[in-house]
Amino acid sequence: MSDVTKLSASEIAALIADGSVSAVEVADRYLDKIAAEDGDVHAFLHIDADGARAAAAAVDAARAAGEELGPLAGVPVAVKDVMATKGVPTTAASKILEGWLPPYDATVVERLKAAGTVILGKTNMDEFAMGSSTEYSAYGPTRNPWDLDRIPGGSSGGSAAAVAAGLAPLSIGTDTGGSIRQPGAVTGTVGSKPTYGGTSRYGLIAFSSSLDTPGPFARNVLDAALLHEVIAGHDRRDSTSIPQPVPPVVEAAREGARGDLSGMRIGVVREFGTTEGAEPGVIAAYQSGVDALVKLGAEVVEVSCPHFSYALPAYYLISPSECSSNLARFDGVRYGLRVGDDGQRSLEEVMALTREAGFGAEVKRRIILGTYALSSGYVDEYYGQAQKVRTLINRDFTAAFEQVDALVSPTTPFVAFPFGSRTGDPVQMYLADLYTIPSNLYGGPAISVPCGLSEGLPVGMQVMAPTMRDDVMYKVAAAFETTQAALVAPAR
Amino acid sequence: MSTSTLPSYDDVVSRYEPVIGLETHVELGTRTKMFCGCRTEFGADPNTQVCPVCLGLPGSLPVANAAAIEATIRIGLALNCDIAEWCRFARKNYFYPDMPKNFQTSQYDEPLCGEGYLDIEVPGADGPIPFRIPIERVHLEEDTGKSLHVGGSTGRIHGATESLVDYNRAGIPLVEIVTKPVAGTGALAPEVARAYVAELRDVIRSLGVSDVRMEQGSLRCDVNLSLNKPGAEWGTRSETKNVNSLRSVERAVRSEMLRQASILDDGGRIVQETRHFHEDSGDTTSGRSKETATDYRYFPEPDLTPIAPDPAWVAELKAAMPELPRVHRKRLQADWKLSDHDMASVINAGAIPLIERTIAAGASSESARKWWLGELSRRANETGTELAELPITPAQVAELQSLVDGGKVTDKIARTVIEGVLAGEGGPAEVVAARGLEVVSDTGALTAAIDDAIAANPAVAEKIRGGNHAAAGVLIGAVMKATRGQADAKAVRELVIARLS
Ligand SMILES: [Zn+2]
Numbered sequence: 001m002s003d004v005t006k007l008s009a010s011e012i013a014a015l016i017a018d019g020s021v022s023a024v025e026v027a028d029r030y031l032d033k034i035a036a037e038d039g040d041v042h043a044f045l046h047i048d049a050d051g052a053r054a055a056a057a058a059v060d061a062a063r064a065a066g067e068e069l070g071p072l073a074g075v076p077v078a079v080k081d082v083m084a085t086k087g088v089p090t091t092a093a094s095k096i097l098e099g100w101l102p103p104y105d106a107t108v109v110e111r112l113k114a115a116g117t118v119i120l121g122k123t124n125m126d127e128f129a130m131g132s133s134t135e136y137s138a139y140g141p142t143r144n145p146w147d148l149d150r151i152p153g154g155s156s157g158g159s160a161a162a163v164a165a166g167l168a169p170l171s172i173g174t175d176t177g178g179s180i181r182q183p184g185a186v187t188g189t190v191g192s193k194p195t196y197g198g199t200s201r202y203g204l205i206a207f208s209s210s211l212d213t214p215g216p217f218a219r220n221v222l223d224a225a226l227l228h229e230v231i232a233g234h235d236r237r238d239s240t241s242i243p244q245p246v247p248p249v250v251e252a253a254r255e256g257a258r259g260d261l262s263g264m265r266i267g268v269v270r271e272f273g274t275t276e277g278a279e280p281g282v283i284a285a286y287q288s289g290v291d292a293l294v295k296l297g298a299e300v301v302e303v304s305c306p307h308f309s310y311a312l313p314a315y316y317l318i319s320p321s322e323c324s325s326n327l328a329r330f331d332g333v334r335y336g337l338r339v340g341d342d343g344q345r346s347l348e349e350v351m352a353l354t355r356e357a358g359f360g361a362e363v364k365r366r367i368i369l370g371t372y373a374l375s376s377g378y379v380d381e382y383y384g385q386a387q388k389v390r391t392l393i394n395r396d397f398t399a400a401f402e403q404v405d406a407l408v409s410p411t412t413p414f415v416a417f418p419f420g421s422r423t424g425d426p427v428q429m430y431l432a433d434l435y436t437i438p439s440n441l442y443g444g445p446a447i448s449v450p451c452g453l454s455e456g457l458p459v460g461m462q463v464m465a466p467t468m469r470d471d472v473m474y475k476v477a478a479a480f481e482t483t484q485a486a487l488v489a490p491a492r
Numbered sequence: 493m494s495t496s497t498l499p500s501y502d503d504v505v506s507r508y509e510p511v512i513g514l515e516t517h518v519e520l521g522t523r524t525k526m527f528c529g530c531r532t533e534f535g536a537d538p539n540t541q542v543c544p545v546c547l548g549l550p551g552s553l554p555v556a557n558a559a560a561i562e563a564t565i566r567i568g569l570a571l572n573c574d575i576a577e578w579c580r581f582a583r584k585n586y587f588y589p590d591m592p593k594n595f596q597t598s599q600y601d602e603p604l605c606g607e608g609y610l611d612i613e614v615p616g617a618d619g620p621i622p623f624r625i626p627i628e629r630v631h632l633e634e635d636t637g638k639s640l641h642v643g644g645s646t647g648r649i650h651g652a653t654e655s656l657v658d659y660n661r662a663g664i665p666l667v668e669i670v671t672k673p674v675a676g677t678g679a680l681a682p683e684v685a686r687a688y689v690a691e692l693r694d695v696i697r698s699l700g701v702s703d704v705r706m707e708q709g710s711l712r713c714d715v716n717l718s719l720n721k722p723g724a725e726w727g728t729r730s731e732t733k734n735v736n737s738l739r740s741v742e743r744a745v746r747s748e749m750l751r752q753a754s755i756l757d758d759g760g761r762i763v764q765e766t767r768h769f770h771e772d773s774g775d776t777t778s779g780r781s782k783e784t785a786t787d788y789r790y791f792p793e794p795d796l797t798p799i800a801p802d803p804a805w806v807a808e809l810k811a812a813m814p815e816l817p818r819v820h821r822k823r824l825q826a827d828w829k830l831s832d833h834d835m836a837s838v839i840n841a842g843a844i845p846l847i848e849r850t851i852a853a854g855a856s857s858e859s860a861r862k863w864w865l866g867e868l869s870r871r872a873n874e875t876g877t878e879l880a881e882l883p884i885t886p887a888q889v890a891e892l893q894s895l896v897d898g899g900k901v902t903d904k905i906a907r908t909v910i911e912g913v914l915a916g917e918g919g920p921a922e923v924v925a926a927r928g929l930e931v932v933s934d935t936g937a938l939t940a941a942i943d944d945a946i947a948a949n950p951a952v953a954e955k956i957r958g959g960n961h962a963a964a965g966v967l968i969g970a971v972m973k974a975t976r977g978q979a980d981a982k983a984v985r986e987l988v989i990a991r992l993s
Contacts, residue, residue: 084551097550104544106551203551209794238553239796322794325583328594329548333657347655351587374585374789383791 005033005166009075009223012169015162016059016074023063023074025058027118030076034120034167042142043152043162045081046089047121052076055118062116071226071250073116078168080159081122083214084203085109092205093137094127096358097336107238108172108214108231111255115230120168123158127360128327129207131155131178135423136362145489146457150416153183153432156217160187163217164489170227171217176208177315178412178436180215181448185411185460188450188487189479190224191217193436194463195467196443197242199228200235206326208319209240211440220486221449221478225253228470237340244468252471256478266476267404273393277431278413281454285303286410289451289461292483293408298476303403305396310389311438315432317373317386323363324370330358364425371455377477390441397442401466406476411437411448411460435462443472449477450487501746503671504719504753505679511726511746512677512685513716516669518691519635519709520563521702526665527554527597534708538658547661548592553795556581560665561604561799562809563701564632566669568605569810570695571627578800579604581632581793587787590637590657598633598668600790604799605630607672612691613816614683619832621680625688626672637662652712667702673716673726681717681749686742693738694817706736713741715769717748719756727752728762732776735769741779743774751776787811811932824848841869842879846886853890863889867907871914884913892920902980903973905929956992964988979990 004012004026015021031049038044059074079085082092084102086109086259093098105113112119126136132155134142144152145165152161156173160183163171173180184191192215199214206212216227232246268290281392332338332354340353359367373382400407412432422429439446444467451461461480465473525532528545544552564576582600602871608627615622638661643653663993669692677684693704693711704711713736718729730752735744752762766779815823825835838844843864850860868889872879892909895901901909901924912923924930932938945967946953947958964985971984 035708084549090550092550101549102544102549103549104549104552202553205550206795237555239555240794321791325585325595325789325791328585328587329550331587331589331594332590333589334547335549343653347589371789374791376787376789379789379791381505 004029005167005169008219009072009169010226012075013069013072016063017069019063023118024053026074027052027056027076027120030120030168037165038167040143040148041145041165042140043123043158043167044078044121044139044167045091045093045124045139048085048088048119048317049121051088052118052120055113055116059116059118070115072170072231075117075170076120076168077112077117077227078120078123078159078162078171079109079112080125080156080171080173082107082125082174082205082207084205085119085122085171088122090122090205091139091159092128093125093139093361094311094330094358094363095138095337096330097205098293100336102203104203107200107235109203111231111233111331112172117170117230120371123156123162125158125169126155126179127363128205128323129155129174129176129212129413130193130366132178132182132321132429133417133419134158134183135419136360138360140233141419143255144416146188146256146416150418150457151186151410153186153412153416155179155183156191157183159217160184160189160191163187163189163219164349166489169219170223172214172227172231173217174204174207174212174214175436175440176211176213177440178317178433180217181436181460181462182412182432182447184217185450185462186224186416186458188458188489189217189219190221190447190449190478190481191215191460192224192228192447192473193439193445194228194232194470195242195247195445196440197238197240198246198445198468198470199232200238200241202235206322206324209326210322211315211319213440221416221447221474221481222250222253222257224447225249225474225478228474232470242468247468247471249470249474252475253478256475256480257482259479259482260297261293261476261479264406264476265291265404266298266300267303267407268300269308269399269400269407269409270302271306271308272409272435275413275434278410279415279454282412282414282459285387285452285454285459286461289483290408293476293480296479301404303400303407305393305400305438306398307389307392308438311393311441312430312434314386314389315433315437315441316369317382318390320343320370320374321367321383321386322370324367327359327363327367331355332358333478362426393438393441394443397438397444397464397466405465405472407464409464410451411435411462415454415457415459439464443467445473447473447477449480450484451480452484453487498750498754499757501750502679503525504749507721508749508753508756509675509722509832510677510681510720510745510749511673511675511718511720511729512681513673513729513845514671514685514688514741515714515716515731516689517712517714518567518665518667518669518696518702518704519711520606520665521700521710522557522563522665523561524557524559525663526557526560526632527663530663532664534710536660539660541660542662546592547659548594554597554793556722556796556799557665560632561801563665563699564604564630564667565806566699566701566809566813567669567696568608568630569806569813570699571610571630571669573605573608573627573630575801575806576602576604576606576799577803578602578798580798581796582790583793584633585789588636589655590639590659590662590664592637592659596633596636597793597796601633602630603629603631604801610688610691610695612684612687613818614680615836623674623677623684623687625674625684628670628672630667630669633666633668634666635666675726676806682742683744685715685745686738690738691739691817698814698820700814700816706738712736712892715741715744715748717745717752718762719749719752727756728764730762730765730767730776732767732769733779737771740769740771740774744769744776747775767982774908793906815934828861830861837865841865843869846879846889849886850889853887855890855893859893859896860886860889863893867910872912882914884910888913888919895920895924899980900924900930902931905931905978928976929978936989938971938975938979939991941971941974941986942967942991944974945988946991953992956989961989
C-alpha cells in the first residue's frame with residue numbers, strides 16, 4: 001500500500017472506494033502522523049481521534065453494505081477551530097472560549113459529516129481569525145512546514161500547515177481578508193475562497209459577518225473543488241447564503257486540467273503592479289506565472305481597478321467595526337472563561353476582567369478600532385466612508401469583468417516571513433492581505449494556486465472571478481496548475 | 493423635593509402646557525421567535541424555549557420571521573403609516589446580561605413603517621373630544637431575556653447575591669411604536685395618554701397580531717413628558733419606563749406633571765433621565781440619567797438581508813385590513829341604538845366583543861348588554877376579574893336569555909343560573925336541570941298548590957272573592973314558597989284570581 005499521507009484526496013477516495021484500503025486505516029495513518037509530527041508544526045489545537053475513527057468505521061460499514069459512497073467518503077479533513085463542532089472543543093484560538101463545547105455543528109461541518117469525510121480535529125489559527133501569521137493564536141503559533149522558523153500565514157495557518165505537512169489531505173479554513181489564500185500561498189497549498197454566500201456561515205464564529213467565507217484547502221485544484229462542492233450550497237439558516245445551485249466547480253476543474261485556456265481573457269490589475277514592499281522574487285515568480293497563462297492560450301490584458309488602493313483601509317474599518325459588535329457576546333456570562341466572579345465584584349467588573357484576560361492584544365486592538373469607527377460622530381466618517389469605498393470596489397470589479405473572464409495577481413506580496421518580524425508593526429502585518437482583500441469586499445470567489453518558489457519558499461498566484469462564477473476560477477486555476485511542478489514541503 | 497410642596501393639578505395646568513410622547517412595545521403573537529424557530533408561549537419553565545440562535549451562541553445566525561414582518565406592516569397600515577419599500581435591521585450595541593449577544597437586533601434610521609397617525613377620543617362634558625396622535629415610526633426588533641436578582645433588598649442588580657437570567661423571552665418579536673411629541677392636550681394630557689394606549693391596544697387586538705396584555709408584559713409603555721410655560725419652548729423631558737396598565741399610564745403622566753411643575757416652580761431644572769413608575773404609590777423615581785447618552789453604535793445588521801416588501805403585497809394587506817375599532821364602535825353604537833354615555837359604559841367595561849358574540853349567538857342587543865353590564869359586571873367586580881375572564885361564554889349568556897324568553901326560567905332565577913354556570917356546574921340548561929330551577933308551569937301541580945293555599949288562608953280567600961284583588965299577594969307568596977320560587981308569579985296571580993272569581 002502506498003503512503004496515503006502523500007496522496008491527493010481523490011486518490012485516497014478511490015482507494016477506499018475500491019477496497020484497497022479501509023477508511024479506518026487511512027484515519028489511523030493520519031492520526032499516527034499527526035502524533036509523530038504535529039509537535040513541531042502545531043497545526044492542530046484539538047485531535048478528535050475517537051470521532052475520526054467512528055466516522056471512518058461508518059464509511060467502511062456503508063461500503064460493506066454496498067451503499068454508494070460520495071466522492072470524498074472516508075477522506076480525512078481538518079477543520080479550522082472557528083467552526084462549531086458539536087461536543088468537540090471549539091475555541092477560535094482564544095482563551096475566552098477555552099473549554100467551550102458547542103451544542104451544535106456548523107453547516108459546513110454537518111455537510112462534511114454527511115459526505116462521509118473524516119474530521120481529524122480542529123486547527124490552529126490567529127485568535128478569532130484576526131491575523132496573517134497564526135502568531136496571534138492564544139495557544140502558540142503554527143510553524144510553516146517549509147521552514148519551522150517561519151509563519152504559515154494566517155489566519156487559517158493551522159489548516160494550511162496541516163495540508164502542507166501531510167497531516168491532512170484536505171482542510172477547511174475561513175477567509176475574511178485573505179485568511180485562506182495567503183496561508184495557501186506561503187505553504188504551497190491550494191486555498192480557495194468561494195463566493196461570499198456560496199458557503200454557509202452558520203456555525204462559523206463571526207469575525208466580520210459581511211466578509212467571512214468558509215472554504216477549502218487542498219494539495220491540488222481538483223481536490224479543492226471536490227471539497228468546495230461538498231460544503232457549498234444554500235443554507236436556510238444563513239440569511240446571506242445565496243439561494244442558487246452551486247456552480248459546477250468540479251467539472252470546471254477537470255476541464256481546466258486539460259491545460260487549454262484558449263478563448264479566455266484574463267486581466268492583470270494595473271494598480272497592483274506598483275506595490276511597495278512586494279518582494280522581487282515574488283513578483284518574478286508571478287510574472288512567469290502570467291507568461292504560463294499566455295502559453296495556455298489565454299489572452300492576458302491589463303485592466304484598471306483604480307479603487308483597489310483604498311481596499312486595505314476600508315477593510316480595516318469595516319472588519320473591526322463588525323468584530324467589535326460580534327465579539328461583544330464574549331462576556332463570561334453564558335459560556336467560556338469567567339474571571340473575577342468572587343461574589344464581591346459587580347457584573348461590569350467581572351465582564352471587564354473576563355474580556356481583559358480572555359482576549360489577546362490583536363483582538364483588543366481591533367475591538368477598540370471598531371468601537372471607535374462606529375461611535376457617534378465618527379460613524380459616517382469611518383464606517384460610512386468605508387462602505388462607500390466598498391461600493392466603488394464593486395464597480396471596479398464589475399467593470400473589469402465586462403472586459404475579462406478572470407483577474408490574476410500575486411496572492412500576497414511576500415513569502416513566509418520569520419516569526420516576530422511583523423508583529424511589532426500592525427500595518428506591516430496587514431500588508432500581507434493587500435491583494436486578497438478586494439475580493440472579500442466585492443464578494444467574488446478567489447483562489448491561490450502554487451506559483452513556484454522565491455528564495456526556496458512558495459509563492460501563490462491568485463485567480464479572481466465574478467460572483468457565483470467559482471467555476472471560471474477553478475478552470476483557470478486547474479489549467480495554471482498543469483504548468484507548475486507540484487510543491488512539496490521538505491520532509492523532516 | 494418634598495412632596496408636601498406639590499401644587500394642585502388644576503393650578504399646574506393653568507400655568508404649564510404638557511407635551512407627551514409615548515413609546516409602546518408590543519410583543520407579537522407569532523408562533524416562533526423573531527430570528528429562530530423557538531416557541532413563544534408565555535409562562536414556560538425558564539430557559540426551555542431557547543436554541544443557539546436566541547442564546548446568541550458563537551457561530552449562530554438569525555433568520556427573520558416573515559410572519560413578524562407582515563404583522564408589523566399591518567400595524568403600520570392600521571396606524572396610517574408609510575410602509576418602507578426597502579429597509580434594514582440594525583444592531584444596537586450595549587452590554588446587558590439579559591441580552592445574549594450584547595447587541596439587540598433592531599431598526600435604526602430605516603424603520604419598516606414611517607410617519608402615520610392614530611385618531612382617538614376622550615370623554616368630555618359635551619360628548620367625546622377627538623385627538624389625532626401623530627406616529628413617528630413603527631419598527632421591528634427582538635425582545636431581551638429577563639433577569640431575576642436574588643438576595644438583594646431591592647430586587648435590582650445592585651446588592652443582589654445572585655442574578656439569574658431566563659432567555660425564553662429573548663428573541664420574541666417586539667414592535668416599537670413611537671409617537672411624535674403631542675402638544676396641546678392641556679389638562680386632558682393624562683386621559684389622552686391613556687386613551688391612546690387603549691386605542692392602540694384595541695387596534696392591535698383587532699388585527700389579531702398580539703394578545704396585547706399589559707399585565708403579562710406583551711404591551712409595555714414608556715411615557716415621555718415635559719412641561720413648558722405657554723408660548724415658551726418645550727421643556728426637558730423625562731422618560732418613565734414600563735408603565736404597565738392603562739390606569740398607570742394616566743397616573744404616571746399626572747404625577748410627572750405635578751413633580752416637574754413643583755421643580756420648575758422652585759426655579760429648578762428638569763433632568764433628562766429615565767424614571768421608574770411605582771404602581772403602589774403612583775409616583776415615579778429617578779433611574780439612570782440620560783445626560784451622558786449611551787452610544788449604541790448602530791450599524792446595519794450584516795447577518796440579515798434588507799427587507800423589501802413588494803408594494804403589490806402591501807396593497808393586498810391594506811385591502812384585507814379588518815374594520816378598525818373606532819369605525820367598528822361607531823357602527824355598533826348605531827346598530828345597538830346607544831347614547832354616547834351608554835356606549836362609553838360598554839367600552840369601559842371591555843364588553844364590546846362579549847356583547848357582539850352574545851348577539852351572534854342569538855340574543856337581542858338589549859338583553860346581551862343587560863347581562864354583561866348588569867349581573868355579570870357586578871360579579872366581575874366582586875371577584876376583581878376582567879369581564880372577559882369570567883368563566884361564562886357569550887353563547888351561554890345567549891342560551892340563558894333564550895330560557896328566559898321561552899318562559900323556562902324567570903329573570904330572577906336566571907341570576908341563580910348564572911351563579912351555577914360561574915361555579916362550573918355546566919351550561920345554563922344543565923344548571924337549570926341539575927338544580928331543578930325550571931319554572932313550574934305544570935297547571936296540575938300549580939292548581940294543587942293554589943288549592944292548598946286557599947285552604948290554609950280562608951279569610952284571605954274570602955277577601956279576594958269580595959273583589960279585593962290586592963289581597964292575592966299572601967296566596968301568591970304561599971304558592972311561590974310551595975314551588976320553591978319556580979312558578980311564574982304573574983301566572984300564579986292570574987290563576988288565583990280566576991279560581992276565586
Ligand atoms: Zn431560539
